[in-house]
Amino acid sequence: xxxxxxxxxxxxxxxxxxxxxxPTVRSEASTIADGALRAGLTHRAYLADVLAAxxxxxxxxxxxxxxxxxxxxxxxxxxxxxCSRSPVNEATLAALAAGxxxxxxxxIVLLGDSGTGKSHLLIGTGMAAAEAGARxxxxxxxxxxxxxxEAADDRTLSRVIxxxxxxxxxxxxxxxxxxxxxxxxxLLFQVLTEREEQRSVxxxxxxxxxxxxxTFTDARLAGAVVDRLTFRSxxxxxxxxxxxxxxxxxxxxxxxxxKSDGVS
Numbered sequence: 484x485x486x487x488x489x490x491x492x493x494x495x496x497x498x499x500x501x502x503x504x505x506p507t508v509r510s511e512a513s514t515i516a517d518g519a520l521r522a523g524l525t526h527r528a529y530l531a532d533v534l535a536a537x538x539x540x541x542x543x544x545x546x547x548x549x550x551x552x553x554x555x556x557x558x559x560x561x562x563x564x565x566c567s568r569s570p571v572n573e574a575t576l577a578a579l580a581a582g583x584x585x586x587x588x589x590x591i592v593l594l595g596d597s598g599t600g601k602s603h604l605l606i607g608t609g610m611a612a613a614e615a616g617a618r619x620x621x622x623x624x625x626x627x628x629x630x631x632x633e634a635a636d637d638r639t640l641s642r643v644i645x646x647x648x649x650x651x652x653x654x655x656x657x658x659x660x661x662x663x664x665x666x667x668x669x670l671l672f673q674v675l676t677e678r679e680e681q682r683s684v685x686x687x688x689x690x691x692x693x694x695x696x697x698t699f700t701d702a703r704l705a706g707a708v709v710d711r712l713t714f715r716s717x718x719x720x721x722x723x724x725x726x727x728x729x730x731x732x733x734x735x736x737x738x739x740x741x742k743s744d745g746v747s
Contacts, residue, residue: 507540508533549613553654555621561607569600570722578717579608584683585617585652590712591685594692595721601687602656604719608685609654617651624658624671624698631670640670648677652685659690659698668699675711686712 493513500509512533519529561576578584584591591608593601606621613619622630634643647653653674663671678684690698692709699705 505537507537511536545616546614549616549619550610553609553613553619553621555606555609557606558610559603559606560610561604564600564603564607568724571600571604571719575719579604580611582608582612582615582617582652584717585612587715588678588681588683590683590714590716592712592716592718593685593687593721594718595689596723597689599721599724601689601721604721605654605656605685605687609652612652618649619652619654620647620650621654621656623656623660624663625661627655627674628663628667628671631674632667635666635670644673644677647674648682650682652683653678655684655686657688658686659688659695662698662700665700668701668704672699672704672708675708679711680714684712 496512497509500506500512515533515536516529519532524532561580564571564576566572566576579591593604595601609619609621631640631643634640675684688695692713695709696702696705699708
């Protein structure tokens with residue numbers, strides 16, 4: 484047993500935590516020790532508490548880092564999705580939140596008109612996966628194609644495709660909003676092929692599969708993309724009733740009602 488004073492003990496803890504990279508133990512050891520003393524905890528119980536604090540803090544930092552790395556354009560959660568105005572039900576939301584499709588490398592395809600919640604579901608699914616510890620990346624189809632074209636021009640394409648191949652869940656939004664030229668479509672196809680049956684892809688599109696030929700221009704390429712994204716996939720149709728339009732219309736009626744009642 485050492486004969487360290489309290490100040491000496493804290494100095495040793497501080498130095499050791501810096502070297503061992505235990506920031507939470509370093510910042511919370513004294514507070515937890517005071518609480519353990521008041522509660523009459525054993526040395527083992529105190530050690531368990533201080534290590535648990537470090538583990539919890541690391542898990543939270545890792546969760547935040549995964550979400551930041553995913554590059555979501557905004558925060559959307561599955562729990563906030565309004566099923567009352569959508570053909571998507573609670574069971575589907577639960578399946579997306581559970582993320583078992585990621586373990587099997589299965590695709591998710593979200594199909595529906597603009598404003599029906601596809602991006603909400605896509606981002607919410609990615610958020611749930613990232614917070615569970617998965618490596619997730621969100622991008623639009625156009626942004627990904629631009630990145631791939633630049634990588635090809637810079638002769639770094641293989642490295643970029645390999646990086647996308649290691650992501651646990653690729654969230655690809657707005658597929659079908661813009662037509663892709665032959666080169667861009669072929670590069671996107673390479674990413675999908677790299678991930679086929681190994682890593683999950685979640686895609687949101689406003690176009691039914693029958694119209695994907697307009698996006699990929701080449702009918703055979705469009706067919707190959709559909710084939711890869713529909714094999715073992717969960718296909719979710721979000722319908723045609725625009726939630727955004729309904730919300731805006733309802734808000735306009737409320738405002739009109741206030742004005743008619745003399746409320747500004």
